[in-house]
Amino acid sequence: MLSIIQAAGWPIWPLILCSVIGLALVVERLMSLRDRRIVPAKLLDEVVAVTRQSLPAPDVIAKLHDNSVLGQVLAAGLRAISADPRLNEAALRQVFENVGRVAVHQLERYLNTLGTIAAAAPLLGLFGTVVGMIEIFGSQAPTGATNPTQLAHGISVALYNTAFGLIIAIPALMFYRYFRGKVDYFALELEQAAERMVPHLMRFAVRTAPTSATPPAGT
Structure with missing residues (x-):
């Protein structure tokens, strides 16, 4: 391997x-x-079962948050409805959407770097090829004589x-596509879990009675 690196020259x-x-990535x-670590198989069903009658205690929600990424999303909804029982459905959906965006951003960590490596590696190889070609042409002396050592080194660098x-x-490209597919799958699972939890948690929301209109005077 060391001999190959030496033959490839500094562009390697x-x-x-x-x-x-x-x-490493x-x-x-x-x-x-x-x-x-992202979406444990039975976590959503367990949370629904535990919260069927009442909302869990704060320490239980904290443990759920530390369980997985799905746990973080579910815990955010539980904390929101516990902190504000008058929360409406649109606001609860917004809570899930915000924490879901953060979760997906965490899942995509380092993927751009891996994709950049997959795109840049052939260009770096092409750069080494160009350097090798320069050395090949540099091996041609003005008198027409050829330096075999320099010629062989240029070919080695190029190839x-x-x-x-x-x-x-x-x-790198294969793993990038694989990880991108997994992130898309996890994002869909988180979205579906949030959709299931919204109507479940809204059962604990306090309904505000509509204010009746005051009848006009004289009626």
Whole structure:
């Protein structure tokens, strides 16, 4: 491997840096975007069962918040209806929407960086190819003689950098698409959970009776 890096020349080092960062991001996202950490299978049903008769205590809501990303969304709705029993349905939906946006933003963390690596790696490989081609043409002496060592090094730089760029870009792009699909799936699950919780929590809202109009004088 060291001999390959030496043969590829200095343009290979940005690609190596991209590969290290990309691998770290892939491992981090694989660990973070697990179903049990985002949308545990039975959490929503458990919350609905617990809140069937009454709203839970603040410490229970705090534990729910620390459970998962879905728990954060559900806990936000429970806290909102507990803090303001006169909350209307539109305001409750807005609470879920706001916390859902924050949750999705957290799920998308580092994905732009991974996508940038997938897009930039082939360009860095192309840059190395151009550098190699420059060295190839530089090996041609004005007298027409060719320096075989410099010629071979230029060819190595051109080919190795192109190959390394593709080796880095293809997996990075595949994982980027995979993680993007998972984030979209999780976002849909959070939205559906919020839609289910809104009518459930509105049962605990205090209905404000409409104010009757005062009859005109003389009637």
